[in-house]
Amino acid sequence: MNYWLMKSEPDVFGIDDLKSRKDQTEPWDGVRNYQARNMMRDDMKKGDQIFFYHSNCDVPGIVGIAEVVREGYPDHTSWDPESKYYDPKSNEENPRWFMVDVKYKKKFKRTISLNELREHAQVLSDLALLRKGNRLSINPVSKDQWDYICGLE
DNA sequence: GCCAACGTTGGC
DNA sequence: GCCAACGTTGGC
Numbered sequence: 001m002n003y004w005l006m007k008s009e010p011d012v013f014g015i016d017d018l019k020s021r022k023d024q025t026e027p028w029d030g031v032r033n034y035q036a037r038n039m040m041r042d043d044m045k046k047g048d049q050i051f052f053y054h055s056n057c058d059v060p061g062i063v064g065i066a067e068v069v070r071e072g073y074p075d076h077t078s079w080d081p082e083s084k085y086y087d088p089k090s091n092e093e094n095p096r097w098f099m100v101d102v103k104y105k106k107k108f109k110r111t112i113s114l115n116e117l118r119e120h121a122q123v124l125s126d127l128a129l130l131r132k133g134n135r136l137s138i139n140p141v142s143k144d145q146w147d148y149i150c151g152l153e
Numbered sequence: 154g155c156c157a158a159c160g161t162t163g164g165c
Numbered sequence: 166g167c168c169a170a171c172g173t174t175g176g177c
Contacts, residue, residue: 055176060176134175136174
């Protein structure tokens with residue numbers, strides 16, 4: 001099993017939004033970055049665990065856990081001209097962008113903030129999230145990192 | 154709102 | 166293939 005961290009802006013779609021969705025499940029659409037696409041298309045498997053990260057907000061940090069419930073499939077918003085994620089270079093015959101479905105698992109009692117994670121830089125030195133200039137919306141997390149961060153709650 | 158870091162685009 | 170210009174991300 002693999003572990004991931006996925007960023008989302010709580011003003012747009014936060015963990016409470018995921019929890020209140022039908023089946024507590026949502027397609028992770030709108031990702032328009034090739035590295036992130038490749039991870040969703042090739043690497044994220046059913047049952048993989050996900051840290052749900054809130055970005056661009058008062059206290060950025062990990063707020064809970066989700067799970068991959070459907071593996072990579074074409075992101076149909078990419079060929080919908082009405083969608084804000086529309087990409088004229090993508091179409092149904094030759095989809096350029098992919099997504100996975102994620103399901104709510106739990107919300108942490110408190111936010112494990114980016115600042116707090118930085119305080120553990122000794123242990124989490126390889127955490128992609130903490131690397132300078134990291135803007136990837138999906139990051140791999142090792143099992144050790146996963147267990148350690150879960151222990152912080 | 155600012156700005157550093159990074160990705161993408163397109164002319165050459 | 167280079168690189169300047171531009172757009173986006175995301176912390177602060």
